[in-house]
Amino acid sequence: MPIDGLLLNKLIREAQIFEGEKIRNIYQPVNDEVLLQLQSGFLLFVLKNPSYLIKLESKPNMPDTPQNFSMFLRKKIKNAKIIKIEQLGLDRIGYIELSVIDETFELRNYKLYFELMGRNSNILLIDEENKIMDALKKGVSPKRSIMPGAKYIPFYKREYINILENENLYDLNQPFMGFSKISKNLFYEYIEKYDYISFVSEFLDNLNVYTFEYNGKKEILAFKPVNFKYDEFQNPSEGLLNFFELQSMNSRFLELKKRLEKTVIKEIEKYERLYKKLKNEEKEIREIPDLEKKGRLLQAYLYQFKEKTDFVVVEDWETGEKIKINLNPLKTPNENLQVIFKKVHKLKSKEIHLKERIKITKKMIDYLYQLWQSIDFVEDIETLMEIKEEMIQEKILQDKTKNKRRKRSNSKPYEFEFNGFKIFVGKNNIQNDKITREADREDIWMHAQGIPGAHVIIKTNKKEVPMEVLLFGAKLAAKYSKGRYSSKVSIDYTMKKYVWKPKGSKPGMVLYNNFKTLYVEPI
Template sequence: MAYNGLLLYKALGELGKFRGYSLRQIYQSGKNNFYFRFQGGTFQISVNPRYPFAFMRKGNDREPSTDSPFLKILRGKLNGAILAGINQPALDRVFELRFHKRTPFGELEDYRLFVELIGPASNIVLTDGELKILSLHKKRITEKRTLLAGSRYTFPEKEGIDILNINWEEFLKYLEKRNFISSEIKVLGFDRRSLEALFSSLAIGNNQRISLDEAKMLYEGLKAVRKSIENTRVYYMNAEEKPWISAFYLPGAKEMELSTAIDELIEAKRKKEEFKAVKNTIQRHLNKEIKRLQKLIDKLTEEISSLADYEKYRKIGQLLTANLYRLKEKKESIWIEDWESGEKIQIKLDPRLTPSENAKMFFRYYNRSKRKVLAVENRLKKLKSLFEYYLDLRELFEIASSSEDLEALKGELEEIGILKKKHAKRRKIHASSGPKSFTFRGFRYLVGRNNIQNDQIRREAAADDLWFHARNIPGAHVILKAGGKRPGDEEIKFGAFLAATHSKGKLSGKVEVDYTNVKNVWKPKGAHPGMVLYKNYQTLVIDSGEGDFHAES
């Protein structure tokens, strides 16, 4: 859905209420989302190539924060600065925020933030008061513009009718230059779909030569749109192909607030797609590691198979030792009777060695092969355990449903070395993405977001707390904090419901969930995160799709 200059005009109208306010903090989420927090509201800017937009959020909610060099510069220059002005040239999808800030020495500094919401070229540029670029989100060099630190900022070129500053004579001249062909008309602030919708509402064809009367009707229609964009109401069009938002009234449209429309129709889809993209990127790293482990396991399994008959070396050594009394000469091979089968077998020897030395050589082969098999088997056992752990992790990624879940799992991959660890970032994530917490009938429940948290909540639980886990399938550990009280059947059922809905089986209907006191759960020595053994348990069968619990999270 296109976010056009008309919608941006309405969004900047809401931001205008904060003119004269100081900017308290700037946050960044992912690569392309920035949150500018003022007292009483947060202005969000997305320069996502597919979903560029800007709007005033209700409240100060935001996604988990990340860091970038550009964010650090923005904070250093703009934190505490006063929003002094807002400028959107001719309803273009480009706007300017002007800030004033006093230095510790009382000097006044001017900064300008230019935001361009134009698809793949979307960008944020910070300049000083003289338009010298200090920093920018994306470096960009084209035939017409250079956006690099140190260069001078210029607005992108724009073409079309400016409905904020136009009169009938200018409008008529514009149409004459385009031979009054409707498809040649461009209006600043309108995307093509919005303009076609306006044509349709005025009964003007999309690719026709319009009459003078139709030109007058279009002129009045644009004036009406100019008047309508002064409020923050927008109109939701539920078209068959793709729903979209109109800045002006259209027949059959649903009226709503701009912030609600963007949050529900654009922001929700952006979050979903970005969540999926991040999830897929992380899963590729994990799948790569799983494939590497599988190849190594296959290779070691083949190696064990090739050494499976190492016992034959001991037997040959024993046969040679038993026949040393009659073996005096060095030979390339000999025939000896096998006392087990009674048949004569041929044994190839090293002709450079005596029969006694050959016997010792075969015993050495046996001992060496035996040690190697034991070492490979031990390594194979550890690798298979690690392989199962990685498979469980992959399943946890599959059932992750929020950015917080994803960040917690990402943290686990960093801890075990699959992803590169970023210390500063990880500290913030641990603080903001702790275990999920629910309250039901006065009891508190904790749900681990990853295996490290699963170990943590179990380790920190009291002996009489209850532990829940879906039976034989990957899933979160759930702790019911008893607090010295005895939970009833409904409280236990809710704990089992949480374990079922936070497991691989959440979409499969009925899920078996085991539960027991924490004192009956222990971690084997050397086990991977999240892996435990337990005893004295009971089992409930939970329908994960029929939970009717009124719990607070």
């Protein structure tokens, strides 16, 4: 929901506590924000989507170099006295009336208008003649000009109905001033349950705002959403900070998850290309005996061939068969022979390391798919930050805070209880390693067979684990694996004492033996 005129009304009424105070300084924390430092607090204008103003107790971080618009405002209205802060009707427009002594020691009366219209938001300084002195965003449109010297025309529709002044509200299609689609619907729900007089009385009587869930999204409203469960805040700035903190956390979570997922997919593609290349080289290795034989035959019959040619046919003295040897027609037979011997030597040298490289690459691909699986399943920012930390440690992700001390996340695994047995499920590779490492030797360890998935630990307390508990644990292992959408998943299980982590292996990667297998449907 955009910040509507009703919510802005309460934010402005809250900001009116600054009336009579002087502006000590003006800042731009970022390009589309303007911060007024007053005698008893701060007033921040956010001029992007969503746009709003908010009262702050402390100053946020500031850039080292002030921006041009804040420098202009400092020159014109620093030390100005705030006469009043007003809203135009119930629209998303308002102004701060200012009185200041200018550089010529003349008393000036200015208005600092703020238009909080999403991406079209702006803040403008207007002189006594209603002319624009400057604006954060300048431009010319068919309806008005936002340029220094132009007459200021507010982006304000007087024909819209102000519900605080008009009781004739029975047509839902009427254009209401300052309402979003959601707040308009909820307004009619309110007056249907109570009445118009109650709405106006309660709205003007307090500054309360409410956050609630609406169609799966967190919303904020300037009046009580009567048919929804809500959280109530007695001042709008507090409610708005809470609302945006939740939004910011969710946005940060989704943005980070998308970035980590994109990085892992890119790594998987890179290593799969490498694996394909190595497997092709492995095919060439298999050609060594054939190449050696052709080299020996060409060497034996070399005296017969002097001219350049694209192939020669010789007799294999072991089988008596005719063998065709393809040559490079730009080289002599002797030069072709040297090329064959060099290729054989190169392939033999490569053969020593190739099998190990294929093995390492395959393990890396398996690990990356496991990592991707962890990112796909993650539900909270703490677990995601652990995955990010793991990716930095494994040099999959670049560490941009090398000279800073990073705060380590410490999330917890899923914990279940079934028939008196505790069951732990790792949310990521770090947790998988931790719950497996900390498990007792007789605890049951479970994992989906041959596919990425979580480690599952059933705490036995040295008791025999009934089959129904094993099946429940196996279903959890299936749910938190790549096979979660399959009808049946093979789940291996064994005692923890038969699980070990090879030296130098990646996080979450283990080996195990003495296992049994259950075939279950994911929960």
